[in-house]
Amino acid sequence: MKPSSTRLALAAAALLIAAPATAQTALPPTSSPAASPQATTAKECGACHMVYPASLLPARSWTKLMGGLASHFGENAMLDPATATTIAAFLTTNAGDVSGNRRLRGLSASDTPLRITDTPGWIRSHRKITAAEFSSAKVKSRSNCVACHAGAAQGSFEGDED
């Protein structure tokens, strides 16, 4: 490699390292320090989708998910660092492996699912639901828990035992 191209490669590498930090620090905080972590999580996650209960994924999944908000299921969902830290702490503290959610039984410790619909408990309890039912006008998507579970947004799946 010529000296000039070496310098260019080094500069490019420096940019790649610096870019995410720059993008993050440029965003001012959207959450109030006075708000509870739960309220901040509900506000930010709930802006785009149902507020999925933290107990439905293990802590390692939430950590991975919160570290990848720049490409969140096909969209950019970046948060300012302070708000992201608050939400990550809330999700990991209340995660399913921490609270002992039996729906995570059967999940290998080496498996870090990003989708709740990829967890063994979810697959088990939805095995009798047909593809047609999931794509029906009422449900539309597997991510639309509330279509069938009225209390889903409050973390209640009672009466929906598998």
Next chain:
Amino acid sequence: MTRFVILLPVLLAAAAAQAAPGPAQQAELDAYTGMAKAADPNFGGFSAARGQALFLATSKTARPDTPSCTTCHTTDPTKVGRTRAGKEIGPMALSAKPDRYSVMADTEKWFARNCDSVLMRACTPMEKGDFITFMTGQ
């Protein structure tokens, strides 16, 4: 029903009268004006027409699921939109949602996310100002 028919023009007139930036929106526009001037000394002001074109355009560099602002927001800024996950999005037009463009941190958050999702790059201060100028006039 009769009362509603009589009331309707009054409501529409009220909405039309609101279609101008309030102090909070003006503060955001002023901030973006400063940034636009810093980026280009010849900056000549924001354009609602350019903002509308940006809103309606189909991007050639978009992420596959979000080719345009209108993918989620619909082509009518006074109507509610819907996220890909199915959640309702309040209208973008200031007349239909008077708290739009009033908290700079929120405005910046959504531009940062959505410009990247639709354009795969950051929006310029001029694009942001054009967009808000269009939406505050709607």
